[in-house]
Amino acid sequence: MNLTRRPRRNRRTEVIRNLVQENNLTVHDFIYPIFVLEGANKKEEITSMPGIARYSTDRMLDEIAACVELGVKAFAPFPNIPESQKDRFATQSFNPEGLFPSFIREVKKNFPEVILVTDVAMDPYSSDGHDGIVDNGEILNDATLEILGKMALEQARAGADIIAPSDMMDGRIGFIREKLDQHGFQNVAIMSYTAKYAGAFYGPFRDALASAPKFGDKKTYQMNPANSREALLEAELDTVEGADYLMVKPALAYLDIIKLLRDNSHLPIAAYNVSGEYAMVKAAAQNGWIDGDKAMMECLLSMKRAGADIILTYFAKEAAQYLKKG
Numbered sequence: 001m002n003l004t005r006r007p008r009r010n011r012r013t014e015v016i017r018n019l020v021q022e023n024n025l026t027v028h029d030f031i032y033p034i035f036v037l038e039g040a041n042k043k044e045e046i047t048s049m050p051g052i053a054r055y056s057t058d059r060m061l062d063e064i065a066a067c068v069e070l071g072v073k074a075f076a077p078f079p080n081i082p083e084s085q086k087d088r089f090a091t092q093s094f095n096p097e098g099l100f101p102s103f104i105r106e107v108k109k110n111f112p113e114v115i116l117v118t119d120v121a122m123d124p125y126s127s128d129g130h131d132g133i134v135d136n137g138e139i140l141n142d143a144t145l146e147i148l149g150k151m152a153l154e155q156a157r158a159g160a161d162i163i164a165p166s167d168m169m170d171g172r173i174g175f176i177r178e179k180l181d182q183h184g185f186q187n188v189a190i191m192s193y194t195a196k197y198a199g200a201f202y203g204p205f206r207d208a209l210a211s212a213p214k215f216g217d218k219k220t221y222q223m224n225p226a227n228s229r230e231a232l233l234e235a236e237l238d239t240v241e242g243a244d245y246l247m248v249k250p251a252l253a254y255l256d257i258i259k260l261l262r263d264n265s266h267l268p269i270a271a272y273n274v275s276g277e278y279a280m281v282k283a284a285a286q287n288g289w290i291d292g293d294k295a296m297m298e299c300l301l302s303m304k305r306a307g308a309d310i311i312l313t314y315f316a317k318e319a320a321q322y323l324k325k326g
Contacts, residue, residue: 023304027071032316035208036103037080048204050282054080057103070320074115090125094150101158108159118160120152121167129213131167141169149179156185166193168221174241191245192238195231195257198222201250201276231257250274255306262307271308278314
């Protein structure tokens, strides 16, 4: 057979395959989401997320040190707030002596080189479990912005490097940018949860924070999984309002959205490999149905191939160990 083009020639040996590989994963691609709780010398395993735990601040410092040793130096912390401290207006979220600002200060004191990407949303602190103020079953948009602004400001004061609003309220990027700039935090960046979908992959995360909605769902503010053009609208608005990064969440079921934003924006694109996606791989691997390490790396590589510059993933530490082994 007279074939002029034979693509298999570029797959013939490992060295050749490496030469023509189009995308590569490194530890510099990862942000590691972590869960912090009150108290001292505490570690609580999260059953629905094998290998992931909630840590008190002192124990979390040890975990961060281990990650830094592996080259993972960017973290996205989330607070587990006791039910007794939650209320309708999420007042603990902007308490300067509360768990989260105190944790941020402690991390930056011990690891000034690490980057903290801090969550701005009411749900971990809200007695309603929603991302906004609830009034007669309705999530109030503009009133919620005031609380988000206070929350972002306290996180910046504590030492946050990147503020990451995950609430999906309209106008929150511009509101937070103005608030930060007014108080001298022009160098604190904003990573917007631009295309955050009302999907089915968040359950283990809500277990970790005990932050599930007490009623209803989040479909009036998170995006419909059926929509893609809407992501472009959100991206346009976030860019105009001052976002420094755009995020797609979840990742695996939304690789097309990652590609869509990559093709239509010059901003860095982040993908959030969420808790349910992590849990599915872990469960299948524990049952011997798949090779966990290979599936982990293939999933992460798919996000990079789709156009993600940054990947938030619970696999960050494990993937860093895998990459270190070569």
